[in-house]
Amino acid sequence: MDEAVAKLKKIVDESDNIVFFGGAGVSTESNIPDFRSVDGLYNQKYKYPPERIISHSFYMDRTDEFYEFYKDRMLFPDAEPNAAHYKLAQWEKEGKLRGVITQNIDGLHQKAGSEKVFELHGSVLRNYCTHCGKFFDLDYIIKSDGIPKCDECGNIIKPDVVLYEEGLDNEVIGAAVSLISKADVLIIGGTSLVVYPAAGLIDYYRGNKLVLVNKDETARDSRADLIVHGKIGEIFSQI
Ligand code: CNA
Numbered sequence: 001m002d003e004a005v006a007k008l009k010k011i012v013d014e015s016d017n018i019v020f021f022g023g024a025g026v027s028t029e030s031n032i033p034d035f036r037s038v039d040g041l042y043n044q045k046y047k048y049p050p051e052r053i054i055s056h057s058f059y060m061d062r063t064d065e066f067y068e069f070y071k072d073r074m075l076f077p078d079a080e081p082n083a084a085h086y087k088l089a090q091w092e093k094e095g096k097l098r099g100v101i102t103q104n105i106d107g108l109h110q111k112a113g114s115e116k117v118f119e120l121h122g123s124v125l126r127n128y129c130t131h132c133g134k135f136f137d138l139d140y141i142i143k144s145d146g147i148p149k150c151d152e153c154g155n156i157i158k159p160d161v162v163l164y165e166e167g168l169d170n171e172v173i174g175a176a177v178s179l180i181s182k183a184d185v186l187i188i189g190g191t192s193l194v195v196y197p198a199a200g201l202i203d204y205y206r207g208n209k210l211v212l213v214n215k216d217e218t219a220r221d222s223r224a225d226l227i228v229h230g231k232i233g234e235i236f237s238q239i
Pocket of ligand 1 (some may be wrong): 022023024026027028029032034035036052087103104105106112121143189190192193194195213214215216218230231232233
């Protein structure tokens with residue numbers, strides 16, 4: 001076992017107050033592309049960059065184009081959790097992990113069995129009519145033709161996903177800050193730590209066991225007590 005992985009294993013073995021904070025890199029081994037690595041969405045060809053299309057103003061002004069991209073590139077109904085999701089769920093059941101804070105919108109942590117999941121950017125699995133508030137599941141969005149409309153009042157349905165230019169839910173942020181500020185171990189995995197305000201959560205950690213698990217360097221490597229380079233699913237399956 002790699003030395004850094006062995007150090008992470010020891011840290012995990014000795015703690016019952018671990019918090020995990022993750023991003024799109026947690027789901028790439030489930031074949032959901034992230035935004036920034038080589039195969040990520042930023043390296044594919046679109047008329048506009050993803051952060052422009054999945055912004056609030058784009059959604060309002062060009063709802064049809066928003067949904068074209070969203071349905072084509074943001075929805076992965078057949079994706080299954082990978083070893084990283086399953087390991088986190090196991091740690092929660094063993095009483096070691098206090099919660100998963102995620103920037104992901106794919107619902108895979110819950111699918112793996114995690115219960116204490118704080119979704120900073122919402123979830124593609126929840127969708128609501130913008131007029132009457134009726135709930136719709138992912139299947140309804142996928143099967144809809146063009147812009148999804150409410151089957152009761154006919155108005156547009158919006159995913160419960162925090163678009164660029166929109167604010168984060170205060171309750172979710174509050175819970176995440178509370179968990180992180182009380183954590184003994186903070187493991188941050190599969191995030192480039194460049195999307196704020198989510199990336200700023202790292203500043204609430206007060207301990208001395210901040211572990212970064214990432215394929216590449218991140219914006220905050222200098223803050224870490226331990227850096228483990230590699231694929232998070234492969235690394236977590238060794239622990
Ligand atoms: P990002 O900016 O795309 O960064 C991903 C990071 O993960 C990069 O640093 C990669 O090097 C790293 N990485 C990729 N694969 C692995 C792996 N197997 N193991 C370890 N590290 C890996 O993504 P962030 O989450 O930092 O950016 C935040 C955005 C991306 C959020 O708003 C998300 O909603 C959004 N996003 C979510 C999903 C999803 O729900 N699965 C997919 C794509 C984008």
